[in-house]
Amino acid sequence: MSKHHNRDEWLYDIEARQRNVVFSDTPANEARFWRNLYEGKQKLTRTRHSLGLLAVLCFLLSGSTFSIAGTFPRLLPPASDFRLSLREDPHSTLPLTASCEGEAGQTLTCRAFVLTLENLSQHTIRLSGHTCREPEVRIDGQIPNSTSGWWAVSSPIPGPCPRLNWTNTRLRPHESTKFETRLISPRREREGSLLPGSYTLRAVWVLFGCTEEPDGTDCLTPLQDTSNPNSVAKVGIQESVEVVSNEVRAESPTLPNLGAMKFSFDANVIPASLAAKLAPDLRAKCAAERAGSIECTAFHYRIGNSGARAVRWMLGCGDFFPEYLADGQWRPVFPNLTCTVNIPVETPILPGSVVEGDFSLAWGYDISPFRSPGEYTFRLVLSPRACFASPDGRFCLTMPHNEPPIASSEVTVRTQ
16 A cells, blocks of 8 residues: 555554454355355364354355365365466456446446466366356455555355356366456455555465366366265365465545535434344343333434435444433433444445434443433434445445534433
8 A cells, every 4th residue: 555545544444354353244254254264264162163064064065165175185286386367457348337336436446357367287177166156266455564464355255056057167288267357246345445545466366176187087077066965066175276366556546526425313212122223132131011211212213314425334432422401401321331342334325325223321321310210301413434435335435534413303211
């Protein structure tokens, strides 16, 4: 990254790449889990290891090429017998999807790259894949001020295939195959942030397959066989070969002024037992006999995007500030716990759309002033932190920044 990137931008890069470590409910994090398990970076206890093997078995039965190294031997030449070349293609004819319309199409995330994999060995090889997935190609970006640190910026989206249709690519000595992709596509997830600046990129292609015998017999089709419903394709559990490309420099330009964001915000009171977006254990404590207590009162909020562009809202610490009315003045409800969420959850909000959620004072706030039965008036103040996003909301176009606070309407809570 260039020297024009400041510390805040770099911290956001870190946050964006790690946001799913805590909130593991997105495809990007699923991909990272399987990759780390494969590479031995995901540390498991003995019990979790056994469960993990069972999960991998189920995953492989669905047609995945993810594997545990060493389960089935490597049948391809070593990585040194391949050459992987990476280059940007400014004249690509790949279609621009909804993610890359308008100004988003100028970003590095939407640019196309061509990879050429050449067989340098003296043997004919066969490479395995699936028709429903992209090749197992990851694009990495170099960590600033580091000579060896890399982080994934683009990876294939994992998931089972509707139908298990294998591909069988044959490469004679010195023959090559090409793969062209944008860093984001319907089958590829962008990870992290590629804000305006200069980047060093490389590609890693994970290969599965085999080396032909001299008589030219197809060595791969038997390894892809799943005719036995209780069997796993051997090619899916074999030791892979990872080939690393050359490094290239790429620029992501500064975008023109995208205008101003505009949010709407409101909240109403509901019983905590009906607050579907609260933690289940909190809802479970709110049986009928406690329904009238302050602990079992929840605020259901709606955040709307009233602007003309898609945004990504960052939910972290200090987003909501509850206040109550006393002696004609609004006073804060003080927190009694320290927020430890340092990785924000990013939620896309398209123009005209809303996101909804539930909020409770029972977790992390001093509710002692409201324990006595009576009537209390509250409001929530939202301090939105957001970035302008691609038209479909999949990635940020700008650095996240804080928008002016917005207060909800007053709500009355009657406790018993």
